[in-house]
Amino acid sequence: MMAPVSAIMLSIDGSIAALFVIFGLGVMVSRQMLASLRFFMWQASALTASALALAYALQAVNLLWVALITFTTKVIAVPLVLRWAAGEEVYGRREVDQAMGIPASVLVAAMLALVGWFAVAPVLPTLHGVPFAAINLPTGLIMVLWGAFTVAVRRESVAQLMGLLIMENGAFFGSIAIVHNLTVIAEIAAAVDVPIVALVIGLLIRSIRRVTGSTRVGTLDKLHER
Amino acid sequence: MNADWLPVLILLVPLSGALLALLNRRAAPYFSVLAAFITLLLGISAAWHVEAQGPIHASDGLFALDALGALYLLPVCFVYFTSSLYAIGYLWARKQEQASDEAEPRYRQYFPLMNVFALVILAVPLVANLALMWIAIELTTVFSAFLVAYEDRAEALEAAWKYVALTSMGAMIALLGVLMLYYGTHAAGQAPTWNGLLRAAPHMSAPLLLLAFVLWLIGFGAKTGLVPMHTWLPDAHSQAPASVCAVLSGVETSAALYMLLRIYPALAANPGIHDPAAWYMTAGLITVGSAAFMLLQVHDFKRMFAYSTIEHMGIILTACGIGAAVHEQGTVYQLFAHGFTKSFCFFAAGLAGIIFGTQEIAKVRGLISRSPAAGWALVLGTLAIAGAPPFALFLSEFEILYTGYSSGQYLPTGLLTAFIVIAFIALAYQATRIAFGAPDNIPEQHTAPTIKIPRSSLAAMAIAFIPMFVFGFYLPAPLLHLVHEAALMLEVPA
Numbered sequence: 127m128m129a130p131v132s133a134i135m136l137s138i139d140g141s142i143a144a145l146f147v148i149f150g151l152g153v154m155v156s157r158q159m160l161a162s163l164r165f166f167m168w169q170a171s172a173l174t175a176s177a178l179a180l181a182y183a184l185q186a187v188n189l190l191w192v193a194l195i196t197f198t199t200k201v202i203a204v205p206l207v208l209r210w211a212a213g214e215e216v217y218g219r220r221e222v223d224q225a226m227g228i229p230a231s232v233l234v235a236a237m238l239a240l241v242g243w244f245a246v247a248p249v250l251p252t253l254h255g256v257p258f259a260a261i262n263l264p265t266g267l268i269m270v271l272w273g274a275f276t277v278a279v280r281r282e283s284v285a286q287l288m289g290l291l292i293m294e295n296g297a298f299f300g301s302i303a304i305v306h307n308l309t310v311i312a313e314i315a316a317a318v319d320v321p322i323v324a325l326v327i328g329l330l331i332r333s334i335r336r337v338t339g340s341t342r343v344g345t346l347d348k349l350h351e352r
Numbered sequence: 353m354n355a356d357w358l359p360v361l362i363l364l365v366p367l368s369g370a371l372l373a374l375l376n377r378r379a380a381p382y383f384s385v386l387a388a389f390i391t392l393l394l395g396i397s398a399a400w401h402v403e404a405q406g407p408i409h410a411s412d413g414l415f416a417l418d419a420l421g422a423l424y425l426l427p428v429c430f431v432y433f434t435s436s437l438y439a440i441g442y443l444w445a446r447k448q449e450q451a452s453d454e455a456e457p458r459y460r461q462y463f464p465l466m467n468v469f470a471l472v473i474l475a476v477p478l479v480a481n482l483a484l485m486w487i488a489i490e491l492t493t494v495f496s497a498f499l500v501a502y503e504d505r506a507e508a509l510e511a512a513w514k515y516v517a518l519t520s521m522g523a524m525i526a527l528l529g530v531l532m533l534y535y536g537t538h539a540a541g542q543a544p545t546w547n548g549l550l551r552a553a554p555h556m557s558a559p560l561l562l563l564a565f566v567l568w569l570i571g572f573g574a575k576t577g578l579v580p581m582h583t584w585l586p587d588a589h590s591q592a593p594a595s596v597c598a599v600l601s602g603v604e605t606s607a608a609l610y611m612l613l614r615i616y617p618a619l620a621a622n623p624g625i626h627d628p629a630a631w632y633m634t635a636g637l638i639t640v641g642s643a644a645f646m647l648l649q650v651h652d653f654k655r656m657f658a659y660s661t662i663e664h665m666g667i668i669l670t671a672c673g674i675g676a677a678v679h680e681q682g683t684v685y686q687l688f689a690h691g692f693t694k695s696f697c698f699f700a701a702g703l704a705g706i707i708f709g710t711q712e713i714a715k716v717r718g719l720i721s722r723s724p725a726a727g728w729a730l731v732l733g734t735l736a737i738a739g740a741p742p743f744a745l746f747l748s749e750f751e752i753l754y755t756g757y758s759s760g761q762y763l764p765t766g767l768l769t770a771f772i773v774i775a776f777i778a779l780a781y782q783a784t785r786i787a788f789g790a791p792d793n794i795p796e797q798h799t800a801p802t803i804k805i806p807r808s809s810l811a812a813m814a815i816a817f818i819p820m821f822v823f824g825f826y827l828p829a830p831l832l833h834l835v836h837e838a839a840l841m842l843e844v845p846a
Contacts, residue, residue, distance in 0.1 A: 245566075248559035248563075249563055252557030253557070267528065270524060270525055270528055289521075290517070290520050293525070294527065296528070297528040297531065298531075300528055300531070301531030304531070304535035305535050305538070319487050319490060323490070323494055326495075326516075327494075327497075330497055330498070334513065338509070343510075343513050346509065347510070348506065349514075349591070
């Protein structure tokens with residue numbers, strides 16, 4: 127059982143969660159590649175803010191690590207990696223191809239939010255001693271679903287990478303409310319994991335651009351069962 | 353030697369292999385084979401120790417190896433070794449074959465990457481912490497992406513991208529499940545390890561445990577190739593070199609399946625979760641059934657073996673559900689035997705591809721007359737993977753079906769039998785066409801100059817054939833004991 131926290135901290139975390147969702151929606155529906163990347167960076171900043179708020183409210187020193195790792199890897203390292211790997215594609219004014227229009231995407235996002243909420247709803251009463259779980263856990267799961275949806279409908283490699291990264295943001299946003307004690311080794315490994323994933327995917331994007339002349343993966347459709 | 357050092361050494365040797373391969377490109381293939389061979393010896397020592405003296409716990413709980421982990425570790429070490437040996441001649445032959453192509457294969461990157469890829473697969477059964485296991489599984493995708501894209505052509509990059517996008521998406525979904533289990537074990541005062549999870553499971557909130565499992569099933573299911581998240585698998589296998597396919601199909605897909613198997617006893621131990629075996633049987637049967645029918649219409653022999661992998665992942669998952677309340681020897685033995693059997697199949701397929709210059713089944717006929725070694729290897733490998741006697745997988749599939757029928761689970765076992773038979777017919781039909789079909793019937797015979805089959809590849813196939821064949825009728829007593837101990841870890845008496 128964790129110590130009760132003040133209503134102010136709950137409302138701060140709730141506000142951060144709202145921003146986290148808005149930035150996630152931004153990643154999902156923005157038409158410009160650069161806008162998508164910026165929304166991702168803002169979302170990672172919101173995750174950092176939530177980790178700091180929870181660290182203060184719960185006196186959980188390990189969450190300070192999470193905040194530091196998140197900010198360093200996602201707000202600083204990932205954009206640098208992407209600038210190096212696919213700079214022209216990301217930082218030029220490039221419109222993102224997608225299989226589904228924006229209004230339909232928003233509608234699906236709303237449905238996925240409902241799915242996420244109903245999936246977590248039975249779990250929440252069992253976490254009555256965990257103060258921020260009711261805010262962070264559903265928000266995190268919804269973001270995981272939105273990220274998966276983004277990967278599915280975007281036909282652009284960088285935009286799909288953004289989808290993967292907001293899924294990871296979602297997983298961490300959900301879990302910082304319930305897990306404050308990842309062992310140091312796991313935290314360091316997680317810190318290394320994100321830049322490595324971004325670097326390798328960035329290299330793959332670079333190869334795709336070199337060979338096909340574009341980072342549009344929607345045009346890669348030669349492999350299928352005849 | 354103190355067994356506590358074995359897990360660390362098993363991970364250090366491939367790392368050294370990767371570094372040496374980076375430093376000396378010319379000798380990289382030989383460093384890789386040496387590293388893989390030492391790893392195999394260390395893996396056998398570790399498994400032997402676990403069988404004789406029980407689980408290994410090392411480095412203050414950072415590493416742990418129990419019977420199920422050891423039984424999975426053995427094929428990983430074995431396939432790492434045979435694949436490294438096979439790659440020496442195979443990649444050289446492919447380079448010769450594609451000398452005129454514009455695309456330059458990533459030959460220089462192959463051996464360092466393969467060693468790191470093996471390292472992260474080896475870490476899955478060796479690390480004790482659930483979060484570290486997840487990281488290891490995530491990194492298997494990352495380090496193998498460029499092995500899949502070895503050819504550096506648009507098709508290979510397409511396959512690599514689908515592989516990375518789908519399996520990384522799965523990994524992110526599984527991550528939330530991992531962290532939920534972290535909370536569950538911590539709340540029950542246990543460490544986030546398999547043993548801790550088992551002890552915590554009866555006290556965990558059932559909805560939390562179930563949600564974590566569903567996230568694992570979807571997330572790790574994508575990596576395992578469970579239908580409908582399987583679409584990356586045939587594409588990646590059709591494009592990756594055969595030596596990479598052997599590792600991908602033989603042991604990498606099973607890494608995620610290993611996680612799904614290990615969570616089963618925790619689900620069964622929770623009083624609030626009713627009949628978790630049904631989840632396994634349902635997901636498994638959908639996968640086996642879909643793969644069996646896809647095998648009927650396949651046109652590419654490497655895709656054929658990829659669908660066979662999907663089928664086998666489904667068989668193992670179904671078997672876990674069927675055997676849970678009875679006994680799981682068939683399940684764990686299938687996990688063990690699939691590794692080296694499937695790698696043998698891809699070795700044979702790789703040689704067939706070199707000989708004919710194509711993977712299209714319709715264009716490949718009379719393989720036995722062109723190359724008896726490759727032809728017979730393909731036929732025997734296909735029969736072995738289809739579950740024909742006297743090969744190792746026959747033993748496990750017979751055990752699974754016997755368990756199902758003898759425990760009165762007629763419907764799932766009947767469906768599983770039907771799907772296995774369909775897959776058997778499809779595989780046997782395609783293999784006989786490839787091996788025995790008349791070469792004269794093909795209007796456009798491949799006219800490339802005859803390529804001599806590399807000796808290292810033949811040697812790797814000969815080594816891979818031994819367990820595939822011998823373990824079908826003879827299991828050394830320590831291995832049998834290990835299988836029995838591993839099975840006990842999944843069994844939950846009704």
